[in-house]
Amino acid sequence: MNTAHTPTPKLPVTALVALVLVSLAGVAVVRLSGVSASQAEPSPAMAERWLRFEDRADGGIDINDAPSAHRIGEVAPGTNGFLRSAVRGLVRERKRQGVGAQPPFRLVALADGRLVLEDPGTGRQIDLRSFGPANAGVFARLLPGSDSQAHP
Incomplete structure:
Protein backbone atom coordinates (compact mmCIF):
# COMPACT_ATOMS: atom_id res chain seq x y z
CA MET A 1 0.00 0.00 0.00
CA ASN A 2 1.36 3.37 -0.96
CA THR A 3 1.19 5.81 1.94
CA ALA A 4 2.95 8.67 0.23
CA HIS A 5 1.52 12.00 1.25
CA THR A 6 1.07 14.77 -1.29
CA PRO A 7 1.86 18.16 0.25
CA THR A 8 -1.08 20.57 0.43
CA PRO A 9 -0.39 24.01 -0.97
CA ALA A 25 -15.23 38.33 13.30
CA GLY A 26 -17.59 40.39 11.14
CA VAL A 27 -20.64 38.46 12.31
CA ALA A 28 -19.51 38.80 15.93
CA VAL A 29 -19.08 42.57 15.60
CA VAL A 30 -22.54 42.99 14.06
CA ARG A 31 -24.19 40.75 16.66
CA LEU A 32 -22.48 42.36 19.63
CA SER A 33 -23.05 45.92 18.43
CA GLY A 34 -26.77 45.30 17.98
CA VAL A 35 -26.81 46.77 14.49
CA SER A 36 -29.24 45.15 12.09
CA ALA A 37 -31.61 46.05 9.28
CA SER A 38 -34.60 44.97 11.36
CA GLN A 39 -33.80 47.66 13.93
CA ALA A 40 -34.27 50.53 11.53
CA GLU A 41 -36.37 53.41 12.82
CA PRO A 42 -40.03 52.47 12.29
CA SER A 43 -42.00 54.58 9.86
CA PRO A 44 -44.91 56.51 11.40
CA ALA A 45 -48.47 55.31 10.83
CA MET A 46 -50.56 57.41 8.45
CA ALA A 47 -53.79 55.42 8.95
CA GLU A 48 -54.71 52.35 10.96
CA ARG A 49 -57.64 50.16 11.87
CA TRP A 50 -58.01 47.35 14.38
CA LEU A 51 -59.88 44.44 12.79
CA ARG A 52 -61.55 41.16 13.65
CA PHE A 53 -62.22 38.55 10.97
CA GLU A 54 -65.12 36.24 11.81
CA ASP A 55 -65.96 33.10 9.86
CA ARG A 56 -69.60 32.67 8.90
CA ALA A 57 -71.47 29.38 8.61
CA ASP A 58 -71.87 29.87 4.84
CA GLY A 59 -68.09 30.11 4.31
CA GLY A 60 -68.02 33.89 4.13
CA ILE A 61 -66.06 36.18 6.42
CA ASP A 62 -67.34 39.23 8.27
CA ILE A 63 -64.77 41.97 8.76
CA ASN A 64 -65.43 44.06 11.85
CA ASP A 65 -63.92 47.23 13.25
CA ALA A 66 -62.62 45.87 16.58
CA PRO A 67 -63.25 48.88 18.87
CA SER A 68 -66.83 49.50 17.69
CA ALA A 69 -67.71 45.90 16.69
CA PRO A 77 -67.98 32.44 0.23
CA GLY A 78 -65.25 31.13 -2.06
CA THR A 79 -63.91 34.57 -3.02
CA ASN A 80 -60.85 36.67 -2.22
CA GLY A 81 -58.23 33.98 -1.76
CA LYS A 95 -52.77 28.55 17.32
CA ARG A 96 -49.15 27.44 17.21
CA GLN A 97 -48.19 29.95 19.92
CA GLY A 98 -51.32 29.36 22.01
CA VAL A 99 -52.69 32.87 21.46
CA GLY A 100 -56.48 33.05 21.49
CA ALA A 101 -58.73 34.78 19.00
CA GLN A 102 -59.35 37.83 21.21
CA PRO A 103 -56.54 40.23 20.23
CA PRO A 104 -57.60 42.13 17.11
CA PHE A 105 -55.36 42.46 14.08
CA ARG A 106 -53.88 45.87 13.21
CA LEU A 107 -53.94 47.11 9.62
CA VAL A 108 -51.65 50.09 9.18
CA ALA A 109 -50.57 52.29 6.27
CA LEU A 110 -47.08 53.61 6.99
CA ALA A 111 -45.52 56.87 5.82
CA ASP A 112 -42.89 54.94 3.84
CA GLY A 113 -45.64 53.49 1.61
CA ARG A 114 -45.91 50.07 3.21
CA LEU A 115 -49.26 48.55 4.14
CA VAL A 116 -48.88 46.08 6.98
CA LEU A 117 -51.25 43.60 8.60
CA GLU A 118 -49.88 42.73 12.01
CA ASP A 119 -50.86 40.46 14.83
CA PRO A 120 -49.90 42.02 18.17
CA GLY A 121 -50.61 38.69 19.86
CA THR A 122 -47.77 36.91 18.04
CA GLY A 123 -45.67 39.81 16.75
CA ARG A 124 -46.02 38.54 13.18
CA GLN A 125 -46.42 41.06 10.34
CA ILE A 126 -47.28 40.78 6.67
CA ASP A 127 -46.09 43.53 4.30
CA LEU A 128 -49.11 43.48 2.00
CA ARG A 129 -47.62 45.67 -0.75
CA SER A 130 -45.03 43.00 -1.44
CA PHE A 131 -47.88 40.92 -2.92
CA HIS A 151 -66.55 44.56 -0.12
CA PRO A 152 -62.79 43.85 -0.11
Missing part, protein backbone atom coordinates in the same frame (compact mmCIF):
# COMPACT_ATOMS: atom_id res chain seq x y z
CA LYS A 10 -0.13 26.38 1.98
CA LEU A 11 -1.32 29.58 0.35
CA PRO A 12 -4.91 28.44 -0.54
CA VAL A 13 -5.38 26.84 2.89
CA THR A 14 -4.09 29.95 4.67
CA ALA A 15 -6.35 32.17 2.55
CA LEU A 16 -9.37 29.96 3.32
CA VAL A 17 -8.68 30.03 7.07
CA ALA A 18 -8.24 33.82 6.96
CA LEU A 19 -11.54 34.21 5.08
CA VAL A 20 -13.41 32.12 7.66
CA LEU A 21 -11.88 34.04 10.56
CA VAL A 22 -12.68 37.43 9.02
CA SER A 23 -16.26 36.31 8.36
CA LEU A 24 -16.70 35.10 11.93
CA HIS A 70 -69.41 47.29 13.56
CA ARG A 71 -69.16 45.27 10.38
CA ILE A 72 -67.14 47.22 7.81
CA GLY A 73 -66.86 44.56 5.14
CA GLU A 74 -67.52 41.02 4.13
CA VAL A 75 -65.97 38.38 1.96
CA ALA A 76 -68.40 36.21 0.03
CA PHE A 82 -55.49 36.48 -0.88
CA LEU A 83 -57.32 37.94 2.12
CA ARG A 84 -58.30 34.46 3.27
CA SER A 85 -54.73 33.12 3.05
CA ALA A 86 -53.18 36.16 4.75
CA VAL A 87 -55.56 35.96 7.69
CA ARG A 88 -55.36 32.15 7.79
CA GLY A 89 -51.57 32.35 8.10
CA LEU A 90 -51.80 34.74 11.04
CA VAL A 91 -54.45 32.60 12.74
CA ARG A 92 -52.31 29.48 12.24
CA GLU A 93 -49.43 31.21 14.02
CA ARG A 94 -51.76 32.18 16.88
CA GLY A 132 -48.73 43.56 -5.51
CA PRO A 133 -51.09 46.52 -5.69
CA ALA A 134 -54.26 44.50 -6.37
CA ASN A 135 -53.77 42.29 -3.31
CA ALA A 136 -52.74 45.22 -1.10
CA GLY A 137 -55.80 47.13 -2.36
CA VAL A 138 -58.07 44.48 -0.87
CA PHE A 139 -56.81 45.49 2.56
CA ALA A 140 -56.34 49.21 1.81
CA ARG A 141 -60.11 49.50 1.30
CA LEU A 142 -60.56 48.56 4.96
CA LEU A 143 -58.67 51.59 6.24
CA PRO A 144 -60.62 54.58 7.58
CA GLY A 145 -61.35 57.13 4.87
CA SER A 146 -61.22 54.58 2.07
CA ASP A 147 -63.80 55.16 -0.67
CA SER A 148 -64.97 51.53 -0.88
CA GLN A 149 -65.00 49.71 2.43
CA ALA A 150 -68.01 47.47 1.85
Whole structure:
Protein backbone atom coordinates (compact mmCIF):
# COMPACT_ATOMS: atom_id res chain seq x y z
CA MET A 1 0.00 0.00 0.00
CA ASN A 2 1.36 3.37 -0.96
CA THR A 3 1.19 5.81 1.94
CA ALA A 4 2.95 8.67 0.23
CA HIS A 5 1.52 12.00 1.25
CA THR A 6 1.07 14.77 -1.29
CA PRO A 7 1.86 18.16 0.25
CA THR A 8 -1.08 20.57 0.43
CA PRO A 9 -0.39 24.01 -0.97
CA LYS A 10 -0.13 26.38 1.98
CA LEU A 11 -1.32 29.58 0.35
CA PRO A 12 -4.91 28.44 -0.54
CA VAL A 13 -5.38 26.84 2.89
CA THR A 14 -4.09 29.95 4.67
CA ALA A 15 -6.35 32.17 2.55
CA LEU A 16 -9.37 29.96 3.32
CA VAL A 17 -8.68 30.03 7.07
CA ALA A 18 -8.24 33.82 6.96
CA LEU A 19 -11.54 34.21 5.08
CA VAL A 20 -13.41 32.12 7.66
CA LEU A 21 -11.88 34.04 10.56
CA VAL A 22 -12.68 37.43 9.02
CA SER A 23 -16.26 36.31 8.36
CA LEU A 24 -16.70 35.10 11.93
CA ALA A 25 -15.23 38.33 13.30
CA GLY A 26 -17.59 40.39 11.14
CA VAL A 27 -20.64 38.46 12.31
CA ALA A 28 -19.51 38.80 15.93
CA VAL A 29 -19.08 42.57 15.60
CA VAL A 30 -22.54 42.99 14.06
CA ARG A 31 -24.19 40.75 16.66
CA LEU A 32 -22.48 42.36 19.63
CA SER A 33 -23.05 45.92 18.43
CA GLY A 34 -26.77 45.30 17.98
CA VAL A 35 -26.81 46.77 14.49
CA SER A 36 -29.24 45.15 12.09
CA ALA A 37 -31.61 46.05 9.28
CA SER A 38 -34.60 44.97 11.36
CA GLN A 39 -33.80 47.66 13.93
CA ALA A 40 -34.27 50.53 11.53
CA GLU A 41 -36.37 53.41 12.82
CA PRO A 42 -40.03 52.47 12.29
CA SER A 43 -42.00 54.58 9.86
CA PRO A 44 -44.91 56.51 11.40
CA ALA A 45 -48.47 55.31 10.83
CA MET A 46 -50.56 57.41 8.45
CA ALA A 47 -53.79 55.42 8.95
CA GLU A 48 -54.71 52.35 10.96
CA ARG A 49 -57.64 50.16 11.87
CA TRP A 50 -58.01 47.35 14.38
CA LEU A 51 -59.88 44.44 12.79
CA ARG A 52 -61.55 41.16 13.65
CA PHE A 53 -62.22 38.55 10.97
CA GLU A 54 -65.12 36.24 11.81
CA ASP A 55 -65.96 33.10 9.86
CA ARG A 56 -69.60 32.67 8.90
CA ALA A 57 -71.47 29.38 8.61
CA ASP A 58 -71.87 29.87 4.84
CA GLY A 59 -68.09 30.11 4.31
CA GLY A 60 -68.02 33.89 4.13
CA ILE A 61 -66.06 36.18 6.42
CA ASP A 62 -67.34 39.23 8.27
CA ILE A 63 -64.77 41.97 8.76
CA ASN A 64 -65.43 44.06 11.85
CA ASP A 65 -63.92 47.23 13.25
CA ALA A 66 -62.62 45.87 16.58
CA PRO A 67 -63.25 48.88 18.87
CA SER A 68 -66.83 49.50 17.69
CA ALA A 69 -67.71 45.90 16.69
CA HIS A 70 -69.41 47.29 13.56
CA ARG A 71 -69.16 45.27 10.38
CA ILE A 72 -67.14 47.22 7.81
CA GLY A 73 -66.86 44.56 5.14
CA GLU A 74 -67.52 41.02 4.13
CA VAL A 75 -65.97 38.38 1.96
CA ALA A 76 -68.40 36.21 0.03
CA PRO A 77 -67.98 32.44 0.23
CA GLY A 78 -65.25 31.13 -2.06
CA THR A 79 -63.91 34.57 -3.02
CA ASN A 80 -60.85 36.67 -2.22
CA GLY A 81 -58.23 33.98 -1.76
CA PHE A 82 -55.49 36.48 -0.88
CA LEU A 83 -57.32 37.94 2.12
CA ARG A 84 -58.30 34.46 3.27
CA SER A 85 -54.73 33.12 3.05
CA ALA A 86 -53.18 36.16 4.75
CA VAL A 87 -55.56 35.96 7.69
CA ARG A 88 -55.36 32.15 7.79
CA GLY A 89 -51.57 32.35 8.10
CA LEU A 90 -51.80 34.74 11.04
CA VAL A 91 -54.45 32.60 12.74
CA ARG A 92 -52.31 29.48 12.24
CA GLU A 93 -49.43 31.21 14.02
CA ARG A 94 -51.76 32.18 16.88
CA LYS A 95 -52.77 28.55 17.32
CA ARG A 96 -49.15 27.44 17.21
CA GLN A 97 -48.19 29.95 19.92
CA GLY A 98 -51.32 29.36 22.01
CA VAL A 99 -52.69 32.87 21.46
CA GLY A 100 -56.48 33.05 21.49
CA ALA A 101 -58.73 34.78 19.00
CA GLN A 102 -59.35 37.83 21.21
CA PRO A 103 -56.54 40.23 20.23
CA PRO A 104 -57.60 42.13 17.11
CA PHE A 105 -55.36 42.46 14.08
CA ARG A 106 -53.88 45.87 13.21
CA LEU A 107 -53.94 47.11 9.62
CA VAL A 108 -51.65 50.09 9.18
CA ALA A 109 -50.57 52.29 6.27
CA LEU A 110 -47.08 53.61 6.99
CA ALA A 111 -45.52 56.87 5.82
CA ASP A 112 -42.89 54.94 3.84
CA GLY A 113 -45.64 53.49 1.61
CA ARG A 114 -45.91 50.07 3.21
CA LEU A 115 -49.26 48.55 4.14
CA VAL A 116 -48.88 46.08 6.98
CA LEU A 117 -51.25 43.60 8.60
CA GLU A 118 -49.88 42.73 12.01
CA ASP A 119 -50.86 40.46 14.83
CA PRO A 120 -49.90 42.02 18.17
CA GLY A 121 -50.61 38.69 19.86
CA THR A 122 -47.77 36.91 18.04
CA GLY A 123 -45.67 39.81 16.75
CA ARG A 124 -46.02 38.54 13.18
CA GLN A 125 -46.42 41.06 10.34
CA ILE A 126 -47.28 40.78 6.67
CA ASP A 127 -46.09 43.53 4.30
CA LEU A 128 -49.11 43.48 2.00
CA ARG A 129 -47.62 45.67 -0.75
CA SER A 130 -45.03 43.00 -1.44
CA PHE A 131 -47.88 40.92 -2.92
CA GLY A 132 -48.73 43.56 -5.51
CA PRO A 133 -51.09 46.52 -5.69
CA ALA A 134 -54.26 44.50 -6.37
CA ASN A 135 -53.77 42.29 -3.31
CA ALA A 136 -52.74 45.22 -1.10
CA GLY A 137 -55.80 47.13 -2.36
CA VAL A 138 -58.07 44.48 -0.87
CA PHE A 139 -56.81 45.49 2.56
CA ALA A 140 -56.34 49.21 1.81
CA ARG A 141 -60.11 49.50 1.30
CA LEU A 142 -60.56 48.56 4.96
CA LEU A 143 -58.67 51.59 6.24
CA PRO A 144 -60.62 54.58 7.58
CA GLY A 145 -61.35 57.13 4.87
CA SER A 146 -61.22 54.58 2.07
CA ASP A 147 -63.80 55.16 -0.67
CA SER A 148 -64.97 51.53 -0.88
CA GLN A 149 -65.00 49.71 2.43
CA ALA A 150 -68.01 47.47 1.85
CA HIS A 151 -66.55 44.56 -0.12
CA PRO A 152 -62.79 43.85 -0.11
